[in-house]
Amino acid sequence: MSYHAPYPQPTGEPAIIDNAFVEHVRRDMLAFAQLQLRDAALAEDAVQDALTAALTGGQEFAGRSALKTWVFGILRHKIVDLIRQQSRTTPISAFGDDEDSLDQAFDSLFKENAHWQPAHRPAAWGDPEASLRDKHFWAVFDACLTHLPKNTARVFMMREFLELDTGEVCTAAGISTSNCHVILHRARSALRGCLEKSWFLAGERPC
Amino acid sequence: MLSCKDATRRMSEAEDRELALSERLELGMHLALCKGCRNYQQHLHVLREACREYREELTGGEEKGKSGAPAPSSGR
Structure with a gap:
């Protein structure tokens, strides 16, 4: 099985896929795997395996884009496999100290009757499209993702970054559907709170 | 009537599973009356x-630079 390149490539590695490009893809892969796995050694292994499989598989690629898409496809499978293996020996728990403190922070937004505290009622975020074009926003977003506790992050990232459906996420994590929903809601609430505090309201406070 | 806390949970679940008609109606009624929850949405x-x-910025091929999202690994 091989990709049909639009032009015959010279034998060996096509010139467009040089060491600098592989190094660049490797960096992006490591960032992606580290966000998912929260374990530098595991992330390194997953990236190495995926790159080796991609570059020694005898595949031909029509270009850089095709290569990158291919290796990230392999990396996704490696990451899910690793999470699945780990969740067999160390089940992902929906409840731990880090998770408790996120839940407490979330609960504190509400009054006893479970409606918003007036001071914490969500306000409209002004011009989010402009934020998504601002490089400073992405630094904040990256920091907010990195601050999620490990188990919460793994479940959330499987859903939003590996694009698994909820059933696949729960199965890989070895948890019930209802725990899955609890964790995803917790992750979204934490990220929402983090973006609000560190970005959307950060410039609006009087000094 | 849903509480705001329940409404946030239901909005999150709506991204992960299809809500039943009754759940959608209940959420819709809450959102119609609650500005805070509309903002949460x-x-x-x-x-x-x-x-x-x-995700697309990290994993995409030649789409790079299309959105404002920088690869998080760059510049560190």
């Missing part, structure tokens, strides 16, 4: 869009 949409752009 906006925030979830922004979050989802940010995740999508971030």
Whole structure:
């Protein structure tokens, strides 16, 4: 099985896929795997395996884009496999100290009757499209993702970054559907709170 | 009537499973009356869009530079 390149490539590695490009893809892969796995050694292994499989598989690629898409496809499978293996020996728990403190922070937004505290009622975020074009926003977003506790992050990232459906996420994590929903809601609430505090309201406070 | 806390949970679940008609109606009625929860819903949409752009920026091929999202590994 091989990709049909639009032009015959010279034998060996096509010139467009040089060491600098592989190094660049490797960096992006490591960032992606580290966000998912929260374990530098595991992330390194997953990236190495995926790159080796991609570059020694005898595949031909029509270009850089095709290569990158291919290796990230392999990396996704490696990451899910690793999470699945780990969740067999160390089940992902929906409840731990880090998770408790996120839940407490979330609960504190509400009054006893479970409606918003007036001071914490969500306000409209002004011009989010402009934020998504601002490089400073992405630094904040990256920091907010990195601050999620490990188990919460793994479940959330499987859903939003590996694009698994909820059933696949729960199965890989070895948890019930209802725990899955609890964790995803917790992750979204934490990220929402983090973006609000560190970005959307950060410039609006009087000094 | 849903509480705001239940409404946030239901808005999150709506991204992960199909809500039953009765659940959608209940949520719709709550949102019609509650500005805070409508804003929360906006925030979830922004979050989802940010995740999508971030993911595409990291994993995409030649789409790079299309959105404002920088690869997080660069510049560190």
